[in-house]
Amino acid sequence: MTSESLADSPLSDAVVLRPAVDSDIGALRAIDSACFPAGRADVEPAHEGELEGALAAGQITVAVRDGSVVGFMQTELLNPDHIYLAALAVRPEHQGSGIGGALVRRFRDEVADTTPRPSATTVTSPQNVAMIDLLTRNGFVGTRGIRDYFGPDKHRVYFQLKSRQRVADPDDRSLVPAVAVDHLLDLLADAETQLTSVVRSFQGTFVEVSRIEAEDRAGLRADEVSVSTGEAGAVLAALTFLLGFSFAVDAFSDALRILTLVATILTLGAAQVYANASGSLSRLQDDQFAGYMKWGNLLLEFGGVYPLVLVLPAVFANVSESLWLSLITSLAVTVLIILYEVSPFSISGRYSRDLAFWVLVSASALLPLAAMPLQQWTGSDTVWVAAVAVVLLVRLLWLVPGSRQELGVRMRPMRRR
Incomplete structure (x- = not known):
């Protein structure tokens, strides 16, 4: 990794980022030689044939500034779940320009x-404070x-x-002088500490090491x-009771009984x-947890919870002698459905909310209002x-296709958009 100025200014409009082409190989070698000279402990030049191989692989x-290549970035997809930032270099005279x-x-x-989203990693020298600053300011x-x-010593x-x-205890952060490499490496030997930023003061340049609260991922999944x-048990109990009740009450038509029966089976x-x-x-080595939870959530939401909520105003419309009271009840359920869908608590709200999402939400919200008119129009x-x-x-x-994933959830196989 090359040294980049700590004062990383906005990128000039004259600079264009593009994939490298075969004719760039000379410029890439020149930049590599200028930024990664052999014999230094803090940088590592490209291995023989490395740039050529990366260029051929589209990595x-x-x-480009004013027609000249002034910097480059080399990446490598190590496996479908891991991408590596292998090199970043900018000509010395262009460093500090963003x-x-x-x-x-x-x-x-x-x-x-x-x-x-794959894991994304890189390495850099603890002496390359400028690169550390660049990395920590970008996530x-x-x-x-x-x-x-x-x-040795590299x-x-x-x-x-x-x-x-990540969550860090604000009272458990320490500043390490940038030149105290051994002390920094000793601190990072603790799995709960991470290098989180570069701090400059009148006393010099420091790196900040923070203690991170470890995430018990297995425990969170179990919870x-x-x-x-x-929740599935509670919905199942309500549907089971409603199903039994439906056979004892004339207000439940056969169609409503079938809806309740299917909802009970899907909730199970x-x-x-x-x-x-x-x-x-x-x-x-079982990576199916996210897939199981997705299917369980979708079945419970649209196979259990929604039918349970929707069947109630339909039954009320059958037994009520007041047209206005039935409409008010249906309108109340419609409003509650809309409030639920726009809240962060809905299952579908965990996915991207595009135009199709809002169309489907609107259709769902109109179902309670449509119950009574359809009953009167068709007689059933x-x-x-x-x-x-x-x-x-x-x-x-x-929501079932693998391309639609809950935000923040990783599932296989990997696909590129």
């Missing part, structure tokens, strides 16, 4: 646009120090691009399964899927129940 992005920052942000954006944290990474700090903000299973299926998710936690609940089934089935199938 290099160049920064080119290095623009290249890092390009890398960060490419990672964010990969579905599911990277130093997770550990590695002594003699490239040979120590490196391993950095990882974080997909979300998620437990809560989801409990959701509970079974959650059970599989729980089993996934105890199986080594059959058409309304069919409309409910179609809307909920479309909503479920719209």
